[in-house]
Amino acid sequence: MSEKSTQVRLERLGAYPFERLKKLFADSRPNPALTHIDAGAGEPRLPLPEFVQDVLNANISGFSKxxxxxxxxxxxxxxxxxxxxxxxxxxxxxxxxxxxxxxxxxxxxxxxxxxxxxxxxxxxxxxxxxxxxxxxxxxxxxxxxxxxxxxxxxxxxxxxxxxxxxxxxxxxxxxxxxxxxxxxxxxxxxxxxxxxxxxxxxxxxxxxxxxxxxxxxxxxxxxxxxxxxxxxxxxxxxxxxxxxxxxxxxxxxxxxxxxxxxxxxxxxxxxxxxxxxxxxxxxxxxxxxxxxxxxDEVHVKRHLEVYRDSLKAFFDVWGEGDVPAGSFFVWLPVKNAEVFAVAAYEQQAVTLLPGSYLGAEDAEGLNAGAGFVRLALVDGVEKAAELADRLKKVKV
Ligand SMILES: Cc1ncc(COP(=O)(O)O)c(C=O)c1O
Structure with missing residues (x-):
């Protein structure tokens, strides 16, 4: 089959990071004594901005066009x-x-x-x-x-x-x-x-x-x-x-x-x-x-405050490293990211993403994501502090 065929191109792609994570956790169970914290996916979990419902209702007839x-x-x-x-x-x-x-x-x-x-x-x-x-x-x-x-x-x-x-x-x-x-x-x-x-x-x-x-x-x-x-x-x-x-x-x-x-x-x-x-x-x-x-910038400002407070809460408890200049992710250096991710899941009921899943091997064989885990601070300030506290207790 030619290099140009779509099938060959698709076959070059590995599984998406969250599929790889599922596989990594296949034989693991989160600590049942703790509520799960999902810091794996970068999905904001803030309340719906208040105008959404009203604007949707006012324009609902547009579904027929x-x-x-x-x-x-x-x-x-x-x-x-x-x-x-x-x-x-x-x-x-x-x-x-x-x-x-x-x-x-x-x-x-x-x-x-x-x-x-x-x-x-x-x-x-x-x-x-x-x-x-x-x-x-x-x-x-x-x-x-x-x-x-x-x-x-x-x-x-x-x-x-x-x-x-x-x-x-x-x-x-x-x-x-x-x-x-x-x-x-x-x-x-x-x-x-x-x-x-x-x-x-x-x-x-x-x-x-x-x-x-x-x-x-x-x-x-x-x-x-x-x-x-x-x-x-x-x-x-x-x-x-x-x-x-x-x-x-x-x-x-x-x-x-x-x-x-x-x-x-x-x-x-x-x-x-x-x-x-x-x-x-x-x-x-x-x-x-x-x-x-x-x-509307009012809701955006409110969200920014939550993200900043979450980052501050995380680093106050974690106690080292620099707050990232932008985004709600913490890019945390660890010795072995997959081992750390499994341990965090099994011991502390925390889901996070090994950094290598977000990278790829370059021509020199270097995956610049290796040696890190990514945490998404998307669950509010209290959870961010609790996340840092739980990760401090992870033993690998
Ligand atoms: C860097 C980056 N770009 C783009 C997106 C896609 O966002 P959406 O398709 O929701 O606009 C994401 C989502 O996580 C992202 O992290």
């Missing part, structure tokens, strides 16, 4: 308004520079299929951080590209390292995924990092996809966005840039399946074309809820 692929009024405009107020953008056109998405997971996957040309003479590379949100890897492989892994290690503050990459590698790169704030490490891209990437993208002709889903969850400084940096460098058309963001984290609405794609109009047009064949548009009543969520 087909929604548009590009999104219907008022959602694209609400997204444009949010991007302007959040990042100080002077101009972003909701009809050509914005698309709505049924969650960014879908969008992050499909974008590689829209932007990578697998029929090129040389197999195109898709760069991504290692460890990473696994969708980038799956997207690159199924789009017929070769993932090129950028190690994110503590010596570099967990930034995906851009040094020592050969000219040939850059020349073969079709696109790069950046995740800022990062799941799982909490690293945040600064102005210089994004500026350097833009310079490289111009020099070597590739695209930048910035996954900024955790942009509203940060410890101290509000994260910069790629579009903002592009504008500050005079790139008012956001050439080569696409940004993805989501209501799953900022608004704690993962079940709404709603996100945004914004940036370069040419890339948006390519994505929209592919999506007109593949994608299901977001149901109208849900688009109205999404528009309301992008238009």
């Amino acid at each position: 087909y929604p548009a692929t590009r999104g219907n009024a008022p959602l694209p405009q609400a997204i444009a308004d949010w991007l302007k107020q959040r990042y100080g953008l002077k101009d972003i056109d909701p009809t050509t520079q914005i698309l709505t998405a049924n969650g960014t997971r879908e969008a992050l996957f499909v974008i590689a299929h829209a932007l990578v040309n697998p029929d090129a003479d040389i197999k195109p590379l898709v760069m991504m951080p290692n460890p990473m949100y696994q969708i980038y890897y799956g997207a690159a492989v199924t789009a017929g590209a070769e993932p090129y892994l950028l190690p994110c290690v503590s010596e570099h503050g967990f930034a995906p390292v851009l040094d020592d990459i050969s000219v040939e590698t850059w020349q073969n790169t079709a696109l790069i995924y950046v995740c800022s704030p990062s799941n799982p490490t909490g690293w945040i891209a600064g102005h210089d990092y994004y500026a350097r990437l833009l310079e490289l993208a111009d020099q070597y002709d590739f695209y930048i996809v910035a996954d900024e889903c955790y942009s509203e969850i940060y410890w101290q400084d509000k994260p910069l966005g790629l579009l903002e940096v592009a504008q500050n460098l005079g790139r008012n058309d956001y050439a080569r840039c696409l940004v993805m963001n989501s209501l799953s984290k900022r608004s704690a609405l993962p079940g709404l399946r709603s996100g945004l794609i914004a940036g370069d109009a040419n890339l948006i047009a390519r994505f929209a074309k592919l999506r007109s064949y593949t994608g299901s548009a977001t149901p109208l009543p849900l688009q109205h809820v999404a528009a309301a969520a992008w238009s």
